[in-house]
Amino acid sequence: MSQLTTMYIPVCGTMGTCSLNSEQDTLPHVFSQCPDCSCEPDCFFRNKCCYEMFFKSKYVHCRDVTVRSSIIKNKIFSFVVDTCPPHSDKELVEKCEKTRNTVELMRNPPVVNLRTQISYWNQFCAFCHGVNSTVDWNLSIECFEKIDFNYLSSHEDILAVADRKNCSIDHLYTFYSACSIPESIVTTCNVSGTWVEFDLDIKKACESDYYLKYEHFKNVFCAMCNPPILSESVPVKVCNHYQEDEFERACLDQPATALRYPYRNIYCSACVLTPSSPGLIYYTSSYLRDKQHYPFENRMHTLFVAEDILPVIEAERKKLTTKKIPDPDDRINYDVSKLVNISGAAFAEKTCSSNFVHLYEDHDIESNSCSCHVGCTTSCCDDVALTQPISCINNAFPPSTVSSGRYMYYVLNRDDITDKTLYSLCNAQNTDDISQLLPVTHYSQGSAASYRNVYCLIAKQQTSSLVSIEKLNNLLIFTTPWVAIISCPKSVALNMLDPIEFLQYTADVNCTKSLYPSNDSIVCNTENADINKCNQTGTWRSFDADILEACEQSEKYRFPILYDNALNVSYKNKFCKICNPHPLPY
Structure with a gap:
């Protein structure tokens, strides 16, 4: 020990x-991320035994309390007292510890002393520990179909029906001390292939029944033999x-x-x-047995606070050169006002505001069939759909803008940003700053919108170049950075406080990186339509360059696909329908 x-x-x-x-x-006492545990004698029945208490105990073990298993549910395991003290009555020892068949197990269920909440494998195990006041665990039966077992008079009859109907039978107690181990937990030594100095005590401790999760290991000793x-x-x-x-x-x-x-x-x-770096981080990890090459999956969770973000903004503001904000017309190659009017005439669509994107956040959307929310996609009103700066990305880390990506987030890269410093940080890809690399999702008034990074969000929300700690923290409270997934061939250390140092370390040991978007991120539309170019029908007589551009060059996610059930035809967007009109009857 x-x-x-x-x-x-x-x-x-x-x-x-x-x-x-x-x-x-x-x-000295030091902060530790190791799990809490107890040195009390009843710790087994609280699932929190410290290793010394566990290994000193001779009478408590993890037992399978499932009488009959089926595909309906997993087996149930619980800690129970299942052996007798030395010098106990031989008959009690035999009855306590004997191996029983299924019917005998049903007749001799685990029992619990309600005063101490200690459970025993059966009443005989309780007797040999001097405990005579116990209550039987319940018998739980689950089947695919509803079956009335009340009319059955014997355990043999119950088992026969359960066998025929493939039911599961378990012994259960409300406060049983579960010791089942998830499959995502490492339970044996040297799974990682990194254990060099063999130690028999560590191996025995790891591969015992002792379960007190440490990261993605059954216990801290399994972590020691998978360094x-x-x-x-x-x-x-x-x-x-x-x-x-x-x-x-x-x-x-x-x-x-x-x-x-x-x-x-x-x-x-x-x-x-440790030098300060934007972002407070913590890790979660799991062992994925079905992933042969990268079974160790680690998730890096980040939290941004104003005290970390403001120094970055201030440092960028002091630089002599920042990125020039492009003219709004540099990206938009069509006449928005004209297209909105054409669409309104053809489809009776409403708009969010006369000034388009600048005011749509304050628009009363309840009276509108289309959406004016930040982050709307195929449901946007035309003025927003044609102008809002939104792109698709892949789930690589750092992410890249792609034409057929799976995930969607805001890229504010034009007149939405008037602050040159925030524009520069929004569009930066500084690999030494996690705050510039991670997309974030912001929640406001029941809706969610994702941004390229936290600075794009700040730029969108701020009405002034002066950003205060209080105002920024109020914004960041409702902001969730996306999670970085680090998949590794070997076990890695999860103690680094600097996210950039952790990313560099995991790159050195051949881990792969990807992003896990927030649950409210929007999936990009990748569906193809029958008609995605102008005049595919040969019926367009009034050529218009703006309509052509809106039909053929606007991204799929800006407008919904239109379906003509009468013709059994789909159009990429409303402008493709306008430039592929029905032929007029003669």
């Missing part, structure tokens, strides 16, 4: 230990605050562990000063 503690402390500190030697007892791969470009860090204290001593005195990389151990992480 002392060897496990020696290996555990450099990873988690003294939190989660139940007994320490005199030297370990003087170690993360390291990178030469990210050196191991020790204290750098240049003053000797208890953390620096612990940093140097305690053993090194790969689980705290890039820090030497957990105490070193408490005394390393």
